[in-house]
């Protein structure tokens with residue numbers, strides 16, 4: 001159990017690219033300094049977005065036996081902050097800076113029962129866990145949901161490995177995971193690991209918290225990449241410092257403030273630690289809280305924001321359609 | 335890794351330790367609801383029990399600022415609270431409370447190592463947890479079997495664990511180190527056989543028609559008072575990777591069939607040894623002496639424990655001196671002689687396991703701390 005959160009950078013070479021599903025590419029990267037990717041780990045990589053190197057995180061779906069090659073699944077997010085488009089444009093033979101595998105979503109061995117829920121591209125974070133549970137003969141169920149068959153990456157591979165332990169749910173078949181029933185059927189000897197769109201994760205989280213089940217047995221990955229609303233441009237002002245910054249869709253508020261020369265504290269940069277906190281003075285728009293640091297109560301108050309992940313969207317409803325001009329937030333920094 | 339290393343077994347002076355293995359971390363009675371600290375294989379552990387009595391082994395360093403959790407206290411059914419800022423982790427090593435905020439950081443965890451109680455010990459697995467199978471814990475059934483009794487102690491030995499294994503795999507040293515208790519010239523004079531399989535090595539020595547040394551004479555008198563004749567003495571040393579050595583020892587009246595399997599005219603004990611590396615140059619050496627006769631006598635239990643304690647005290651002195659001499663003579667090698675066969679097979683098995691883990695190398699390559 002080495003300190004897998006210590007970043008070690010290395011070279012990655014793209015050795016294989018194929019279409020894993022609609023809008024999902026399977027990308028195999030060869031590590032220059034091979035390191036083991038335990039289930040639930042990810043790598044960070046640097047890609048060129050509009051001439052600027054930006055850093056993005058991708059789960060390691062699987063690893064070759066000799067540890068050299070890492071398989072990622074990358075979903076093309078049309079409205080994203082730009083990383084996925086750039087990654088989709090990579091070609092075999094391209095070299096890029098990548099970290100050795102980092103771990104923020106570890107699988108604990110030893111529970112009596114496991115439920116793994118993968119929604120869409122979230123399957124990349126869950127696949128390696130399922131593979132280990134299969135290997136050690138654990139009691140597990142893998143629930144995999146996606147919009148359609150065509151949108152489902154790695155389906156055949158998973159079916160071959162997991163057989164009856166795999167349950168598939170397709171929106172197009174109107175077949176959805178029955179979350180309340182599922183959670184009601186669990187006990188404290190079960191651990192549930194989930195990775196998927198925020199709406200799925202949030203639904204599971206809410207019902208879980210209402211249940212008697214132990215909070216820590218619900219495990220989820222928080223890349224902080226997905227929010228309740230599509231990212232929009234917005235304006236941040238720091239009156240005390242006479243700063244005004246336009247935050248582009250591809251950047252976080254934190255990145256934009258740093259780029260403007262504001263001295264900011266941060267650590268995790270994914271909405272977990274709360275170190276990047278800013279206080280809200282006034283708000284014209286709505287906060288899309290994407291962190292897990294603040295409680296629901298605190299989020300409703302809208303007094304503080306984890307600016308590494310959370311964004312501002314236009315209008316109360318969060319719908320850009322009924323707004324004019326970008327949303328504006330005035331803040332105080334620490 | 336270099337495959338040819340396996341052909342010729344090396345005589346590494348400081349042996350690295352396998353991680354994909356069960357090591358004893360403590361006696362069962364040592365691990366309680368009051369957390370304790372112990373370092374096994376260079377990994378400091380906080381050991382405690384859940385409300386249901388299950389042993390827990392967490393890394394002894396809080397996720398937040400690395401304060402030792404072993405200085406904290408247990409809370410709730412399986413939690414431990416960091417003594418510094420009150421952060422609570424459960425038995426799985428997951429943070430369940432951060433007093434200064436309304437939520438819990440989902441990344442806040444400390445490593446939790448598989449821990450199992452068996453044979454009066456708490457065993458831990460520090461390597462890949464997906465390989466931790468309790469069925470591979472060495473068989474030490476005599477430790478808590480109704481037909482056996484006995485007791486032991488722990489030695490904190492100032493030497494690499496392999497030196498202790500060497501010590502136990504070749505008992506000819508008894509003549510010289512333990513002359514007043516169990517040593518006798520016949521140990522070196524008698525022949526021995528060595529066998530091995532993938533995970534164990536056995537060295538068998540019979541000394542037939544000899545006079546028993548003081549320790550064994552006393553034991554025999556506990557069952558056969560007044561017997562002054564010759565005995566057949568045996569030592570069957572069985573190593574189980576990576577650090578357990580159970581030694582079947584005893585004496586029986588000479589020519590009563592003990593070598594053929596009839597031990598009814600003798601006394602039999604098992605010296606149960608299991609060694610856990612603490613660092614490259616220190617070890618926790620857990621031992622007990624178990625017997626299958628006069629189970630009712632606590633006096634004999636105490637006498638035997640104290641007797642072995644005295645004997646092992648002599649070993650401890652020798653092992654510490656040996657480690658110092660090794661450190662003081664870094665440019666000198668070990669050489670082998672015929673009596674080292676058991677120890678050499680042990681080294682071969684350990685090397686194979688280390689190779690499998692990608693950990694076979696010199697201490698410099700491994701980044702061992704001096």
Ligand code: FES
Nearest residue numbers: 267269274276308
């Ligand atoms: S930097 Fe950790 S929450 Fe933003």
